[in-house]
Amino acid sequence: MTLALAAQGARGGLFEGLWGMGPLVSAILGFFVVLGVASVLPMFWTWAERRVAGRIQQRPGPNRVGPFGLIQALADGVKLMVKEDIVPADSSRFLFMLAPAIVLGGTLVAFGMLPLSPSGIIVDTHLGIYLIGAFLALEAIGVIMAGWASNNKWSILGGMREAAQLVSYEVPIGILFLMAGVVYGSLNLADMVHGQEDGAFFGLGGWLVFRMVPFGPIAFLVFYTAILAESKRAPFDLPEAESELVSGFHTEYSGIRFSFFFLSEYAAMFLLSGIAVCIFLGGWNLPLVPGSFWRDHGIVGELLAAASMILKSFVLVFVMLWLRWTLPRIRIDQVMSVCYKYLTPLAFACLLAAAFFVETEA
Amino acid sequence: MDFDAIADRIETRCPGAVLGRFGAPSKDPYVRVAPARLVEVMQVLRDDAELGFEMVVSIAGVDWQRWEPRAPRVKKDEAPPPEPEQPPRRFDVVYHLLAVHRNLRLVVRCACDDDDAPAMPTLTGLYPSADWHERETWDLMGIDFTGHPDQRRILCCEDWVGHPLRKDYEFPKEYHGISAE
Amino acid sequence: MSQLHDTGTIRPTGERELVLDVRTQDMEINMGPQHPATHGVLRVVLTADGEVVTSAVPYVGYIHRCAEKIGESVDYKMFVPYTDRYDYLAAMNNNVGFCLAVEAAGGIEVPPRATWLRMIICELNRIGSHLIAFGTYGMDIGAFTPFLYGFREREWMMSLFEKICGARLTYSYCYPGGVWNDAPEGWFDELLRFCDVFDRKWREYDALLTRNKIFIERTRDVGIVTAEQALASGWTGPCLRASGVRFDLREAQPYMFYDEVSFDVPIGRGEVGTVGDCWDRYWVRMAEMLQCTRIIRQCVESLRKDTVAGEVKTEMKTYRVAPGDAYVGIENPRGELGHWVLADGNDVAYRLKIRGPSFCNLSILPEVLPGTLIADAVAIIGSIDIVLGEVDR
Numbered sequence: 062m063t064l065a066l067a068a069q070g071a072r073g074g075l076f077e078g079l080w081g082m083g084p085l086v087s088a089i090l091g092f093f094v095v096l097g098v099a100s101v102l103p104m105f106w107t108w109a110e111r112r113v114a115g116r117i118q119q120r121p122g123p124n125r126v127g128p129f130g131l132i133q134a135l136a137d138g139v140k141l142m143v144k145e146d147i148v149p150a151d152s153s154r155f156l157f158m159l160a161p162a163i164v165l166g167g168t169l170v171a172f173g174m175l176p177l178s179p180s181g182i183i184v185d186t187h188l189g190i191y192l193i194g195a196f197l198a199l200e201a202i203g204v205i206m207a208g209w210a211s212n213n214k215w216s217i218l219g220g221m222r223e224a225a226q227l228v229s230y231e232v233p234i235g236i237l238f239l240m241a242g243v244v245y246g247s248l249n250l251a252d253m254v255h256g257q258e259d260g261a262f263f264g265l266g267g268w269l270v271f272r273m274v275p276f277g278p279i280a281f282l283v284f285y286t287a288i289l290a291e292s293k294r295a296p297f298d299l300p301e302a303e304s305e306l307v308s309g310f311h312t313e314y315s316g317i318r319f320s321f322f323f324l325s326e327y328a329a330m331f332l333l334s335g336i337a338v339c340i341f342l343g344g345w346n347l348p349l350v351p352g353s354f355w356r357d358h359g360i361v362g363e364l365l366a367a368a369s370m371i372l373k374s375f376v377l378v379f380v381m382l383w384l385r386w387t388l389p390r391i392r393i394d395q396v397m398s399v400c401y402k403y404l405t406p407l408a409f410a411c412l413l414a415a416a417f418f419v420e421t422e423a
Numbered sequence: 424m425d426f427d428a429i430a431d432r433i434e435t436r437c438p439g440a441v442l443g444r445f446g447a448p449s450k451d452p453y454v455r456v457a458p459a460r461l462v463e464v465m466q467v468l469r470d471d472a473e474l475g476f477e478m479v480v481s482i483a484g485v486d487w488q489r490w491e492p493r494a495p496r497v498k499k500d501e502a503p504p505p506e507p508e509q510p511p512r513r514f515d516v517v518y519h520l521l522a523v524h525r526n527l528r529l530v531v532r533c534a535c536d537d538d539d540a541p542a543m544p545t546l547t548g549l550y551p552s553a554d555w556h557e558r559e560t561w562d563l564m565g566i567d568f569t570g571h572p573d574q575r576r577i578l579c580c581e582d583w584v585g586h587p588l589r590k591d592y593e594f595p596k597e598y599h600g601i602s603a604e
Numbered sequence: 605m606s607q608l609h610d611t612g613t614i615r616p617t618g619e620r621e622l623v624l625d626v627r628t629q630d631m632e633i634n635m636g637p638q639h640p641a642t643h644g645v646l647r648v649v650l651t652a653d654g655e656v657v658t659s660a661v662p663y664v665g666y667i668h669r670c671a672e673k674i675g676e677s678v679d680y681k682m683f684v685p686y687t688d689r690y691d692y693l694a695a696m697n698n699n700v701g702f703c704l705a706v707e708a709a710g711g712i713e714v715p716p717r718a719t720w721l722r723m724i725i726c727e728l729n730r731i732g733s734h735l736i737a738f739g740t741y742g743m744d745i746g747a748f749t750p751f752l753y754g755f756r757e758r759e760w761m762m763s764l765f766e767k768i769c770g771a772r773l774t775y776s777y778c779y780p781g782g783v784w785n786d787a788p789e790g791w792f793d794e795l796l797r798f799c800d801v802f803d804r805k806w807r808e809y810d811a812l813l814t815r816n817k818i819f820i821e822r823t824r825d826v827g828i829v830t831a832e833q834a835l836a837s838g839w840t841g842p843c844l845r846a847s848g849v850r851f852d853l854r855e856a857q858p859y860m861f862y863d864e865v866s867f868d869v870p871i872g873r874g875e876v877g878t879v880g881d882c883w884d885r886y887w888v889r890m891a892e893m894l895q896c897t898r899i900i901r902q903c904v905e906s907l908r909k910d911t912v913a914g915e916v917k918t919e920m921k922t923y924r925v926a927p928g929d930a931y932v933g934i935e936n937p938r939g940e941l942g943h944w945v946l947a948d949g950n951d952v953a954y955r956l957k958i959r960g961p962s963f964c965n966l967s968i969l970p971e972v973l974p975g976t977l978i979a980d981a982v983a984i985i986g987s988i989d990i991v992l993g994e995v996d997r
Contacts, residue, residue, distance in 0.1 A: 118752035214633045218655070218978065295746065296818055305641060305982045387812070389819045390746020392979045393655055448928030450708050477835040480933065481942055483957035492927035493949030507927045519931055519942065519959070523835060523844075523851045530931065552838030555967040563672065578665040578996060587670050588955075 091183030095172045103327030104134035110327075110382050117386040141323075144316035152313065153210040160207035161314065161321035167199030168325045168332060175335045176251040178345060178366035179356050189249035190238045193336065194231065197291065200325065201227040204300065204310050207322075211313040219309025222393055223293070223300035229400040230290040236408040237284045240415045241340045244269060250336065254344030258352025268343040273418045280411040281341040283404050285377070288333035290396065293326060295385035299393055334377035338370060345369040424473070426452045429529055432474060436467045447505045453517075453530035455508075461533050462544050468520060468529070469549055476520040476529060479546060482556035484564030485515040488590040510534070514541040514566055535566060545571040563588040630658060633978075637666050641744055641982040644992030648969065650981065657981050660973035662966060664995050671997040675956030679922050680706045680780050683956070688774035690960060691994040693736050696729035696765070697936045699778040704859060705932040705943035706780040710925035717911035718782040719860050724795070724903045725768070725777060726934075727896040731802065732761045733937035734889045734896075737989040741886055742813055744986035745822050750813050757805055760798055767791055782917030792904050799897040806894060814890060823886060824877030827972050827984035834880065837971070838964035841939025842888045843988055846872035847880035853935040865902040867895045882987040889937075889989070922951045929955075938962050938989055958997055962990040 108123065108131060115122025123130035148157055171193045176182035186192055201224050208220020242248050245256040260267020270281040290297035301309035311322045338344060345355060345366035355366040391399070430444050433454065440460040446452040456464050468476045487510035497503055514535040521528055535541035545568040546553040557568040558577040565586030568574060576583060585592050597603055631654075636647035645666035651659045671690060675683050687702045688695035700722050707714060735754040742750030762772045768787050769777040777784050813819050829839070834847040844851055852869045854862040870891035872884030925947035933942040939961025946955035965988050973981050 114748075118749050119756060120752065214631060217631075218633075218652075221654075298746065299979075305979050307640060386749050388747060389742065389813070389816060389822060390979075391818050392822060392977060394977065395821060448926060450928065450930035478838055478840075480838065480840075480940065481931075481944065481957060481959035483944055483955070485946065485955050490948060490954065493924075495924065495926040495949060504926055507929075517944070517957075519944070523849060526851075526856045528857075528931075550838070551836045551971075552964055552967060555963065556838075559963075563670070576665075578668040578670075580665065587673050588676075 091173055092170070095169055095183055098172075102331065103324050104138050105131070106327045106331065106378065107137070107323070108134040109379075110385075113379065113382045114386045117383070138320065141320040142317050146316040146318060147313075149212060149313050151212045153212070156206050156210035157313075158318070160203045160210060161318045161325075163203035163206065164200050165321040165325040165328075167196045167203065168328045171196035172328065172332055174250065175332055176254065176339065176344070177335075177370050178363040179251065179255075181363055181367055182251055185249070185251065187247075187249060189247070189252075190241065190336065190340075191248055193250075193332075194235060194238060197329070197332075198227070198231060200329070207314070208310040211310070213313050215306045215308075216310050216312050219300045219306045219312070222306075223310060225393070226290055226293070226297065226299065226396055229397060230287045230404075233283055233287045233400065233404040233408040234291060236405070236412050237280055237287070237340075240280060240408070240412040241269070243412065243415045243419055244272075250339040250344075254339050254346065255352065257343040258346055263348040264343075264346060264350065265348050267346070268341065270341040273414060276411045276414040276418075277341070279407055280415075281337070283407050283411065284337055284341065285380075286399070287404055287408075288337060289381060289384070290400070292329040292333050292381070294330065294381045296388045296391045297396060298385070298390055299396060330378055330381055331374055334374040334381070335370065337377055338373045342373055345373075424525065424527060426529070429474065429527065430454050432471065433464055433467060436471060437464050440464050443508070445508045448507055449530075451519075451528065451530045453532050455511075455532045455534070458533050458536060458543055461531075462546065462549070464531070465518075465546055465549050468531075474522065474527075475525055476522045476527070478521045478523060479550045479553050479556065480519040480521045480528075481517075482546075482553060482560055483517045483519075484541075484560045484566045484588065485510075485517060486564065486588065486590045487513055487515065512536065513538040514564070516543050516560065516566060518546075540567065541565065542567040542569050544569055547571055562586070565589060635981070641985060642992075643740060643986070643990060646966075646985075646990065646992050646995070648973075648981075648985070650973070650978070652978060655977045655979075657973050657976050657978060660969050660981065662969045664963075664966065664992070666996060667993060668996040672956050672958055675953050675958070677952065679951040680925070680953065681922055683953075684779055685774065685776045688776055689993060690958065690997050691733075691936060691938065691941070691962070691991045692773060693991050694729050694733045694937045695773065695775045696725040696777060697733075697934065698941065699775060700726055700860075701932065701934040701936065701941045702943050703778045703780050704934060705930055705945045706923070706925065708932050709928060709930035709945045709947050710780070710923050712781050712923060714782055715911075715915045715917065716861075717786070717907060717913075718778075718916040720903050720907040720911065721783050721787065721916060722778055723860050723862070723865075724900055724907075725765070725775075727899045727903070728761055728764065728795070730937045731893050731896045732758050734893050735761075737889050737937075738809060738813070738886075741986045741989070744982050745819060747813060747816075747819070750809060753805075753809060753812065757802055760801075764791070764795060764798060767794075779917070780923055781921075784917070786914050786916045792908070795900065796904060799900055803894065803897055806890075810890065814887065820876050820883060822979075823882035823983060823987070826877075826882045826980050827976065827987060828878050829880045829968065829972060831880070833968070833971070837968040839939065839968065840961050840964065841936065842892060843885055843939065843965050845869065846884040846888045848872050848874075853933055853940060857933075859932065859934055861903075861906070864906065865899050867899050870895070882983050885987040885989075924949060924951050925953075933959070936961055938991065938994075939965060941994075960994040960997060962988075962992070963995045963997075966990050966995055 112122040123133035126132040126136050148154055173183035174186060174189060174193050204223040205220045208216040241253060245253045257267040257269060265271055270277050293300050311319055346352060347369055355362045430441060434441050437460060440456055442455040442457055444454050468474050490510060492507055495504060512534040516533050518531040533543060535543055543566055545557055555577060557571055558574060560566050561568060561574050562576040562578050563586055595603055631652050633650045633652055634647060635650050636642040637645040647663040649661045650657050671686055674686055684699055684702060687698040691698050735758045739751035739754030765775060766772050768791060769775045769784060829847050831847045831849050834844050848871055850869055850871050855869050870888050872879050872888055874884060876883050927947060927949045929946040931942060931944040933940040941961055942959030944957035945953050948954040972984055
């Protein structure tokens, strides 16, 4: 059903037209591509996380399996897969087993709407970021389900925290999505990237983060803070706060089901960073490179665009890792007050400012 | 303020409560107090403007059942060392008090009247910290602190039998089917 | 429970006032015996209304070994290794505390070099213990890196101990009458180098955590314990000092040669919040570490000036302690560690009472936890810095 929904608003996709495929078939095919990419890549991000943590903490980190320990993630993945999948006797079995799938599924589907290059978008819909928001919201349902079905009080607390946090932080994120819509006149991420081409100052001036000073930068910082919370990264990692809630909502999970949560977290990190790059940091656009460059060089242009996009996203992901290994965790009431007292009003201000700027610029 | 001054002060405030003062061979001189007047003395020790013992540092029970002091060997020309006090009953409770602001220490000993079912009035009303100490003493020595709000075992598990620090305690051969030998 | 709970620790700003008009049910949660925040096998049964703790009942004794009974069964010398096992993060201090009590009861002489060495290892172990406190407290608050930073210097500290006594955790270095062995060649030079490096590294810890905005927000005005409460609950050590009471046994009732060295006693001043909050407890430990290196330097200087190498022990023998008793409390990293030795003239104590600081410090939990959030409960338990081996003995 979700795929059908995606196809409804679709105006094209990566595979559409190829061998006469319709939007639905294209979306389904695309989904499998995403499944492959988005579940293999996060494994290497876990490697990156551990190496970064190692650097920060003055220890080597994984360095035995393969060059620089790169294959470590694969080894971990295999280990998780062959581990016993324990379902607690008193849990609500069906929900317990369903929850990880919902969490991972939501993230992966949302991945399909992230453009990596001018035509590298699996499901190219008009709804764009709003559909992404909707699928990301699925995660909250999955997490509450996991917390509740585990029949473990720490899990329930973790699930409740997650629900409160996700629902709250979707407010500033949603408002900033609106702002992006106002600025670019579209909700489609690829359109937004195109909207940032060929600005002043060697192209940098077109990026939203440098426009409408100070509202552009503020909006970016607010958005970045909110996606930290949305992807449950420190200092907002309360739902799985190890020292408080043991492991939060996934305390009772093991083996492959645990790895689903894990993959979802890392996939969401990259996805949300990618969205931030698309909206604020010019997508694949680079300074001094004209916007037409990416489209005019065929497959080479597309690949270069994807590389630029992934690199930029990775910078944001790296900052997330950096924060995680440096900062302590904030408390649930502070999470809420940060969201409602600071981020939401700021996001509103940015939305209003954007409306004003767009009006005057036009 | 030295030990004698403190003891004098207690005797002025609570006449007849101090049964004796004992110095050497104890390195920390102590007063022996009648159990019936323990709470009263402690109240004075805590609240008296000149004393001010804010803290009960430790509460220890002593089982004197096998107490047979063995005098040390001394050379011929040396005087024999002082003898320790003969314990009046089987069980003693020893309170170590500390006056933080005045930097004083005091030891109070109190003998339990009943050798078979030793009991002592609780100090939890005066010193909240006495709570756990008294529970520990009950747990390990079996001294009942009358009036204690929550006298449960604290270190041993709740179904433990006996009080390990008593001199006639016999270690159980097994616990819940687990051999302890 | 739909009524407003009297939290007891509402902030001056009123931020923490919680008005609950939704009908919810209290939840009873077992924190521990296996829980990352309880630093061992402490079990706290929390009753929580959502995230707000309404009551807390601690249960201890999971690793009770009845050390006091053992102390009445083995002779004084043989009990030393058992002292390592109660506060295993400050085993040297335990050794020293027990030996001082036996020496006081038996009137046993200790060579001055041994006393200086004891002071050095006490302070060194205090650094190690506070480093663990610092690291695990960071973990409790959710920062992982301080733990590793703390362990980096602790590793060096432990290798210093390894060189002097051959062990890294349970040292058994002191015996009644002296210490087991003199320091090996070059040990003092390495020790001084450690002190210099440590003072530099200390700034790293400070920069990483102390003034971190989030850390301050998490610990200020949380778990406030007033001086009266602290005294009534039998708090000693850094916890008591954090509540604004300047009481350090090393200063107030000097033992060994502490009256011959100069050092400061940091106390809680409520720099970022209220006196006696979690931040103050954290800060007192941090500040104390610098004093430790200061004391160590002075000790090494005196030791080199006044004593001859090798004169550290009387022969290791079984002492018969004349009938009598002695209580000696020393300033352990967690507070006053007291040993009361009651001797009957034999080589085995008739009664040995161990007064552990963690045991007394922990008993305040039912008083301070209600009204806090679960995350605060973790922060408070962490800030008291307990070692369950010593709570349970």
